[in-house]
Amino acid sequence: MDFITEERGYKASRFNMRSRDKHGDLLLLNTYSNKFIRLDEEDSPAVESLLRDPNGALHDHPAFQELYKRGFIVEESVDEFKRAADLHHRTIESEGHLSLILLPNEDCNFRCKYCYESFAKNFMKDWVQDGVIRFLENNLHKYKSLHIAWFGGEPLTAMPIIERLSEQFIKLAKQHRIPYMSSMTTNGYNLTPNVMRKLLKAKVSYFQITLDGVGKTHDTTRVRMDGASTFDRIVRNLRNIRDEVASRSFRILVRGNINRAVLNNIDEYIDFLTEEFSADPRFVTYWQPVGNWGGEEFDDTVLCKDRDILEPMQRAAESGADFLLSNEMMYQGGSVCYAAKRNSFVIGSDGILYKCTVAFDDERNQIGMISEDGRMIIDEERLNLWVTGHEAADSGCQKCFFRPACQGAACPLARMMREGESPCPPVKTHFKQYLQIISNSRLVEKVTIGKAEVAR
Amino acid sequence: MNTKEQLLQILHDVGINTDLDNELDLAEQFDSITFLSTVLELEAVFEIAIPDEYLNMQFFASVDHTVEILEQLMQDTLTRR
Numbered sequence: 001m002d003f004i005t006e007e008r009g010y011k012a013s014r015f016n017m018r019s020r021d022k023h024g025d026l027l028l029l030n031t032y033s034n035k036f037i038r039l040d041e042e043d044s045p046a047v048e049s050l051l052r053d054p055n056g057a058l059h060d061h062p063a064f065q066e067l068y069k070r071g072f073i074v075e076e077s078v079d080e081f082k083r084a085a086d087l088h089h090r091t092i093e094s095e096g097h098l099s100l101i102l103l104p105n106e107d108c109n110f111r112c113k114y115c116y117e118s119f120a121k122n123f124m125k126d127w128v129q130d131g132v133i134r135f136l137e138n139n140l141h142k143y144k145s146l147h148i149a150w151f152g153g154e155p156l157t158a159m160p161i162i163e164r165l166s167e168q169f170i171k172l173a174k175q176h177r178i179p180y181m182s183s184m185t186t187n188g189y190n191l192t193p194n195v196m197r198k199l200l201k202a203k204v205s206y207f208q209i210t211l212d213g214v215g216k217t218h219d220t221t222r223v224r225m226d227g228a229s230t231f232d233r234i235v236r237n238l239r240n241i242r243d244e245v246a247s248r249s250f251r252i253l254v255r256g257n258i259n260r261a262v263l264n265n266i267d268e269y270i271d272f273l274t275e276e277f278s279a280d281p282r283f284v285t286y287w288q289p290v291g292n293w294g295g296e297e298f299d300d301t302v303l304c305k306d307r308d309i310l311e312p313m314q315r316a317a318e319s320g321a322d323f324l325l326s327n328e329m330m331y332q333g334g335s336v337c338y339a340a341k342r343n344s345f346v347i348g349s350d351g352i353l354y355k356c357t358v359a360f361d362d363e364r365n366q367i368g369m370i371s372e373d374g375r376m377i378i379d380e381e382r383l384n385l386w387v388t389g390h391e392a393a394d395s396g397c398q399k400c401f402f403r404p405a406c407q408g409a410a411c412p413l414a415r416m417m418r419e420g421e422s423p424c425p426p427v428k429t430h431f432k433q434y435l436q437i438i439s440n441s442r443l444v445e446k447v448t449i450g451k452a453e454v455a456r
Numbered sequence: 457m458n459t460k461e462q463l464l465q466i467l468h469d470v471g472i473n474t475d476l477d478n479e480l481d482l483a484e485q486f487d488s489i490t491f492l493s494t495v496l497e498l499e500a501v502f503e504i505a506i507p508d509e510y511l512n513m514q515f516f517a518s519v520d521h522t523v524e525i526l527e528q529l530m531q532d533t534l535t536r537r
Contacts (some may be wrong), residue, residue: 097489144471145489174469179493203496246505249495281508 009076010054015084015401016072017330018051019435020044027435027444032083032404033071034331037447038439047449063449081398088391088407091333094343096144101151101338101346101357102132102165104158110187110230113221114257114290114302116358117153124161124349127372132347133168134374140176143343148182150204151346151357156190159198166202181205187222188234193244205250208286209234213262213269220261235276242280252283253325258309259290259302266312270319278320281442285321287313306426310433317437326427327438332404335425340409342387345376353378355386356413364416386412394422402428459502459530460523466497467519479518486513504529 015032024041026048039047043063050057050064054073057064067073074080106121140146148169150162166182173180183206184199191209211234212218219229238252254277256262262269277283289304317323329335338344339355345367346354353368353376354360364385368378391397391408406425408415414423427434438444457465467474470493472485486494491513495506506515506529516522 145493147489173493177469177471179470179490181489181493181496200496201500203493205492205496247499248505248508248511249492249499 010059010068010073011076011078012051012054013072013074014080015404016051017401017431017435018048019432021436021439025439027439028067028072029330029435030071031330031402032080032087032332035070035072035445036327036330036438036441036443037066037070037072037445039447039449043449061449066447066449084391084398084403084407087332087404088409091336091407092341092387092390092409094341096142097147097343098140098143098145099147099149099338099341099344100132101149101344103151103153103347103349104155104161104165106153106349107157108152108154108187109157109189109225110154110222111225111227112223114259117360119153121349122153123158125351128347128349128351128370129161129165131351131370131372131374132165133172134372135370135376136169136172136374138374140172140178143176143178145179145181146173148180149338150182150184150186152185153349154187154189155184156186156195159190159195162204163198163202166204170203183207187230188237189224189230191234191237191241193237193240196241196245196250200245200247200250206253207250208253208255209238210255210257211235212257212259213265214272217259217261217265217269221257221259238283239276242277242283248282250282254283254285256285256287257290258287258304258312260304261302263304263308263312270312270316270321273316273321274319278322281322283322284324285316286323286325287316306430310430310437313437314433317440322442323437324441324443326434327441327443329425329427330402330405330431330434330438333407335402335406335427336409337411337413339386340390340407340412342383355383359413362413365413385416389415396422400428402431459526460519462501463498463519463523463526466494466501469497470494474519479520482518483513483516486516491516498526502526502530504533 013030013032015030017029017031019027021027026039026044029036046063050067064073104124107119146169155162170180180203182202182204184204185208188209210222212221215231218231222230224230256269273285287309289306289309290302313323346357347370348354351370352366353370354365355367356365359365364382367382368376370376391403394408397403397408406428408422410425411423464474470490474482476482495511499506510525515525
């Protein structure tokens with residue numbers, strides 16, 4: 001039987017996002033096909049006309065061909081709702097990829113003013129470590145890849161645990177012939193070049209380190225347990241890694257939690273990021289406005305809104321700061337929270353299984369235990385709170401242009417807390433500004449369509 | 457083991473099939489996780505740093521191509537020491 005029929009018509013994809021940069025160039029991104037293109041201002045009327053009425057265009061015209069092959073135009077017969085639903089199913093089921101977030105030490109050498117953690121526990125118990133290894137011995141054959149994320153507390157206060165477990169994980173991944181990768185969220189205080197080299201051997205290649213602006217703001221929020229400042233040492237570590245570690249295969253995400261004080265000194269922060277990191281593609285930047293994350297020493301007057309940081313982000317991007325993550329968050333599954341995925345678990349130092357690294361004290365987040373003999377004993381009802389619903393239970397999400405990227409699952413915790421309200425990520429809410437911010441992204445493709453008339 | 461044998465072992469360990477009718481199919485088997493995992497293992501085993509220009513799927517265009525680059529990078533590393 002021949003399933004190929006002549007196509008009767010075309011339509012613009014419902015997953016297109018459109019904006020312009022400050023020069024008037026047209027920016028187009030499709031959240032399903034993961035394509036991001038820039039078109040000259042003079043080409044944009046023809047392209048916009050084509051997107052309004054693809055059937056009124058010459059289908060052999062370069063503009064039509066360029067948009068069609070990148071998924072900005074699709075066949076009329078394509079059911080994009082079904083495509084998105086299928087993508088959601090595959091994303092939540094994690095397609096055989098296992099991701100474990102481990103807390104090798106729940107205590108921290110810092111006491112950040114806004115931190116939500118209680119520091120009531122410390123190093124991961126030996127029996128928990130053994131339980132994780134046994135779980136993988138018994139179950140890794142079911143998976144296509146293994147990702148371990150080190151979190152805390154502060155993971156770099158527990159290097160012996162990280163090295164011991166990494167050696168076992170790498171060995172097990174090789175035995176099962178699956179790729180292994182690892183990431184770490186660290187305050188960077190202990191991340192010297194020598195530690196970095198050890199971590200690269202342990203296959204840790206993606207790091208998130210927070211700098212809250214320059215020294216005078218960072219050192220008011222991110223202080224050591226004894227109250228001492230931390231900025232100079234973290235920056236010294238980052239500079240040394242930049243200059244002394246030869247590997248090009250790691251990425252360091254320099255996260256800025258932007259509060260009012262940081263915002264008031266943002267030009268200095270932009271200059272600092274530009275000078276230190278913009279010439280090195282291993283360093284990328286991400287900014288998060290400070291919200292109330294539940295820390296006991298929280299002061300509401302420091303709060304920032306998403307819109308407060310957009311204009312400074314634009315200036316930072318124009319100065320060379322690389323907001324690559326914001327670009328990646330606009331692609332398939334890029335804004336789906338790990339907690340929404342069935343094969344993603346957080347394992348605490350005492351063996352408690354969680355879904356989310358924000359709400360450790362919330363009972364809904366405590367979904368089970370790992371046992372010493374490597375069994376995960378899971379409360380399915382609690383697990384389902386995190387891995388079901390999402391876009392399937394939200395008619396607004398189903399119609400949204402951003403659906404392939406976030407799938408209504410940007411923050412399952414926020415959806416629970418706000419009783420069903422859609423937790424739209426800032427990259428969606430402010431997509432026009434974000435497209436401008438990432439318009440010089442390494443992922444953007446310059447497309448030229450030629451001068452020929454596009455209409456039939 | 458020589459460079460090629462070591463490379464074949466590393467590729468085997470991440471699930472890459474190197475017994476191919478068309479060796480151009482080698483790169484097709486990599487996704488981003490497999491790519492990164494393999495690159496880190498190559499850097500650790502051969503004590504090299506793979507430069508930015510090779511950090512794309514073309515690095516694995518064929519086994520012989522990858523071996524050639526690895527040997528050149530090892531030579532460069534020795535020269536710098």
